[in-house]
Each structure stands twice: as structure tokens, then as C-alpha cells.
Amino acid sequence: MQMTTDHLSSTFAALADPTRRAILARLATGEAPVTELAKPFDMSMPAISKHLKVLERAGLIARSREAQWRPCRIEAGRLKEVADWVEEYRRFWEQSLDRLDEYLKELKHKEKNHGRKQRKP
Template sequence: MTDDELDLVFGALADPTRRAILARLAQGDASVNELTGLFAMSQPAVSRHLKVLERAGLVSRSQQGTMRLSHLEAGALREATDWLADYRAYWEASYARLDALLADIDPSGPPDPS
């Protein structure tokens, strides 16, 4: 995934309205009008949020009669998580070092994090 694509995906995710749209779409496709009903904002504003999501590859759209349905496209989300996953190794190592440090202080070992 290119840097520009990550810009678009993370940029799209940086807005609460757009995250809420994604949350709604995870439960099924929706029309622009239906989405507009969920937020305290005008229909053109929602249309523009959808455009941002579409440009980021997070959403695809299809004509369905007189309305356009938005559909969640999980591929871009997966790529974003893949990027983040590269840091998983780091933070797991980080926690491992912390555990080692705690074990060094208290040889009974770290408590079960329940």
C-alpha cells in the first residue's frame, strides 16, 4: 500500500461522522438519504463524506433504482490494519521487556492481567 493510499484511508478514518457511516454500513448497505437521517447535517455534507470514503477505497457505490447504495469495502480497512500490524511486533517486544523488568524486580513474575 502506497503512502498516498494510507493518507486517504487514515484521513478518511480521522472524522467521527465517517467512522459512524462505516459502522452503519457494516450492518448493510444504505442510501444517502438514510445516512443523512442519522446525522445532524445536510445531505450534501453526507454526500461529500461518502465521496471521501469512496476515494479512500473504503466504500463502493451502486445505483439502485432512484437511489445510490453505499457498500462497505473491507479491503482498504485490511490494508490499514496491515500497516498497523507492522508495529505489533514492536509493542509486543515492548511489553515483553516490561515483563522482564517486572520479573527482575519481583522474581515471582508479573501477575496474570485478568
């Protein structure tokens, strides 16, 4: 089976824009043509068109053709690559939460004794 080629840079770059993430969020509710995707944004059509091209080149969406409309839909593969990538770091945030948990317990314990406020050194 083929090693997932490294698309991560273009994927992350595509996801780094709030307009594009909003478009993806909209597409999560179903296919939509360009004009409909454009509606929520105070932005010219060419701008939207460019965003869609970025998403398409990143492999995050696919476009088909229906008469004069170009319905877009989410393409899942690259999103999974992101999920797989970030999964490698899961232990870090779980470990942090563990530490937070410990800290809270410790804090609670100390509170019983006295609530002295800490000062700057």
C-alpha cells in the same frame, strides 16, 4: 502480483473523521442508502454527501444505483491495507505489554517488603 499501491494517505485521511468512521460502522451492518446513513447526524445532506465522496475516493466504500437510491457498501481492500500496515508495528505494543507485565510483577514483589511512596527528586 501487483504491489499494493500506496493508498494509505487518502485512506488514513478518510478515517480521520468520526462521522466517516461512524458511517463505516453503520455500513458494517449492511448496505444503506444515503438518507439512512444521514439520519444519526445533525448535519445537512450535502455534508453527508461529501463525506461519502471522500470515503468513495479513498476506496473505502462503493456506491451502486437502485432507482433514485444510491446504496453504499463497504469495500474491504483498503481496510486490509491498513491492517497490513499496522501489523508491521505489532511487536511494539506486544513488547510494551511484556514490559508492563514485568513491571507489575516487580511492583508486587516490592509491595511485600514495604509500601513507601516515591517522592519527586
